[in-house]
Amino acid sequence: MTAKELRTMYVEFFKERGHLEIPSASLLPENDPTVLFTTAGMHPLVPYLLGEKHPGGKRLTTIQKCVRTVDIDEVGDDMHLTFFEMMGNWSLGDYFKEESIAMSYDFLTNHLHIPPERLAVTVFEGDETVPRDGEAEEIWMAQGLKREQVFRYGREENWWGPAGQTGPCGPDTEIFYDMGKPACGPDCGPACKCGKYVEIWNNVFMKYNKMADGSFVELKQKNVDTGMGLERVLTIFNGKTNVYETELFWPVMERLELFLEERSGQEPMPLKNRRIICEHIRAVSVILGDSKKIVPSNTEQGYILRRLIRRVIRLLKQAGLDYSHLCELAEITVRQYQDTYPELEENHDFILEQLQKEYALFSRTLDEGLKKASRYLENIGKGGVLSGDLAFKLYDTYGFPIEFTVELAGEKGYGVDVEGFRHRFREHQEKSRQGAAGKFAGGLADHSEQTARLHTATHLLNGALRAVLGEVEVDPAVVRPLEEGEKPRAPGMKYRHYAPKAPVTVVRGDPLRSAQYILDHIADSYWEGVICFNEFAHWFEDHPVEELGGSLDRFEHARRLFRALRAMDENGVKHIWAQCPDTGGMGLAVVNRLNKAAGFHIVDA
Numbered sequence: 001m002t003a004k005e006l007r008t009m010y011v012e013f014f015k016e017r018g019h020l021e022i023p024s025a026s027l028l029p030e031n032d033p034t035v036l037f038t039t040a041g042m043h044p045l046v047p048y049l050l051g052e053k054h055p056g057g058k059r060l061t062t063i064q065k066c067v068r069t070v071d072i073d074e075v076g077d078d079m080h081l082t083f084f085e086m087m088g089n090w091s092l093g094d095y096f097k098e099e100s101i102a103m104s105y106d107f108l109t110n111h112l113h114i115p116p117e118r119l120a121v122t123v124f125e126g127d128e129t130v131p132r133d134g135e136a137e138e139i140w141m142a143q144g145l146k147r148e149q150v151f152r153y154g155r156e157e158n159w160w161g162p163a164g165q166t167g168p169c170g171p172d173t174e175i176f177y178d179m180g181k182p183a184c185g186p187d188c189g190p191a192c193k194c195g196k197y198v199e200i201w202n203n204v205f206m207k208y209n210k211m212a213d214g215s216f217v218e219l220k221q222k223n224v225d226t227g228m229g230l231e232r233v234l235t236i237f238n239g240k241t242n243v244y245e246t247e248l249f250w251p252v253m254e255r256l257e258l259f260l261e262e263r264s265g266q267e268p269m270p271l272k273n274r275r276i277i278c279e280h281i282r283a284v285s286v287i288l289g290d291s292k293k294i295v296p297s298n299t300e301q302g303y304i305l306r307r308l309i310r311r312v313i314r315l316l317k318q319a320g321l322d323y324s325h326l327c328e329l330a331e332i333t334v335r336q337y338q339d340t341y342p343e344l345e346e347n348h349d350f351i352l353e354q355l356q357k358e359y360a361l362f363s364r365t366l367d368e369g370l371k372k373a374s375r376y377l378e379n380i381g382k383g384g385v386l387s388g389d390l391a392f393k394l395y396d397t398y399g400f401p402i403e404f405t406v407e408l409a410g411e412k413g414y415g416v417d418v419e420g421f422r423h424r425f426r427e428h429q430e431k432s433r434q435g436a437a438g439k440f441a442g443g444l445a446d447h448s449e450q451t452a453r454l455h456t457a458t459h460l461l462n463g464a465l466r467a468v469l470g471e472v473e474v475d476p477a478v479v480r481p482l483e484e485g486e487k488p489r490a491p492g493m494k495y496r497h498y499a500p501k502a503p504v505t506v507v508r509g510d511p512l513r514s515a516q517y518i519l520d521h522i523a524d525s526y527w528e529g530v531i532c533f534n535e536f537a538h539w540f541e542d543h544p545v546e547e548l549g550g551s552l553d554r555f556e557h558a559r560r561l562f563r564a565l566r567a568m569d570e571n572g573v574k575h576i577w578a579q580c581p582d583t584g585g586m587g588l589a590v591v592n593r594l595n596k597a598a599g600f601h602i603v604d605a
Helices: 003-015 043-049 070-076 097-111 134-143 230-237 250-262 271-288 300-318 324-335 348-380 388-398 402-411 416-435 449-469 511-522 538-540 554-568 587-598
Strands: 059-067 083-092 119-124 150-153 169-178 199-212 216-229 476-483 495-498 523-525 531-534 575-577 601-604
Touching: 003 083, 003 097, 003 230, 043 059, 043 083, 043 169, 043 216, 059 271, 070 300, 070 554, 083 230, 083 271, 097 134, 097 169, 097 199, 097 216, 119 216, 134 150, 134 169, 134 250, 169 216, 199 230, 216 531, 230 511, 250 271, 250 324, 271 300, 271 324, 271 348, 300 324, 300 402, 324 348, 348 388, 388 402, 388 416, 402 416, 554 575
Parallel strands: 119 150, 531 575, 575 601
Antiparallel strands: 059 083, 083 216, 119 169, 169 199, 199 216, 476 495, 523 531
16 A cells, blocks of 8 residues: 555545545644644644634544654654654544544444454553543443553553643543564563554544643543554554654665665665665655745754754765765655645745755764864763863854764763753853843944844844854944034944954954854845955954964954855855955055965955
């Protein structure tokens, strides 16, 4: 059976039983700000589960795109995935346990032809707040299951939701497929991690709404929310032992194997790494292809996306593969899913563009970061723990997500102080918030358009300089009208920027990250290999060399920065236009020195 056939079979089964098919929603949930991604088919339906009337009626079915970040570290085993397709059906105040369980059993045994003896189910055993679900247990046995096929578990195993911090939830009954492996012991059951049982379907009986204070309030409308993982069912139905043997992964896996065979003198890539690459390529392609156009960043959904992409980049580069291989694997995924999810084809260019940007940004710091990480680990001794401060330094300087560092250290037998990293990261966030709170606090000299534009440009420029040379502890720069008789810094300028005379402390930053920031945010114009910075050069004029700290003076940093800009642009940056009209300050001599040091043509306005 193909994935297309399974999707069609599932949807048609429920349409025949009065359900309306609804399309998959975006991977960014609109009704739940407490989660990053749509983790289940119920996310888009939260208002209707709470009682609002759905225009399609009380019975619905769909196949929803989902991403679950809790499974990232498990990827590479036989079944766990970050992106997956959830086949689901819902009753919004219509049928409840009996009809839901009967339909699930019918589909599994009469349509997928799974032998009843290969099924096992679990039910909620109850606790001090909610009683045991004996009703579901009796319904399963009425369908034909034996008592030894029905297992009772607590809230950790058989309570679903809410998807975020609050919302609809309730006891569930989970359906497992017995893979035929011998029991791992006398207490072996679906809750074991031995691999004997694989979960394929979950029927949630939503009777409660969890409130912000942690209490559970019974819903007026009793709902059913079921979810069946397409990839797992396809694996089992086709007699495979893992999802990577199915048509959903094999085309990418096959092409990756071909790339690896074409190498010479390289170590074989471990199976787990090959699986991670295939799974993450599929996940990032679908996330980037989403209608909301998520992009890699250091926060929220963008952080997860960046973490997945950078994990792939490291594994590819480790195997001697590069950006072209990354994009070719993504192309295969887009072709695979373009009929099911047309937005992937619509966003085809955007997907490849974002992969290219992230590869360019990360690959140039990756090698140096790996060397630095190796030195850190060697210094702490075999089996030691990398400090939170050093883990944060790898994140802040080289763009290593903490999970990336943990994985890297684990491969070499080291641990990482993750809590120490989080403490350091929170300190960093707090400093950033304190800095942001002072933005625009002083107000503008007037409300003309030019003043507003110059004021905004000043803040952007300060941000760029912090990215270039680290945090600069100064009051915000001031934009003010020229005083009577005052000489303008450039012909036609009515306003001027000046830095306060108070001493400043500058800590060196990373030229590569600085270059990317400037390309993205600061360059006034960028065309045909020319970058123009208005007022950029004045910063070098206003700060003495000795304030830059250490041996990396302003000219050396400028040289590295401009070379990084050149490397960041695939066509090559040929010219830097730095407007510095006052020869009495920075002057032509300084410009000429920068020209020589950086290897660029820097024009003095």
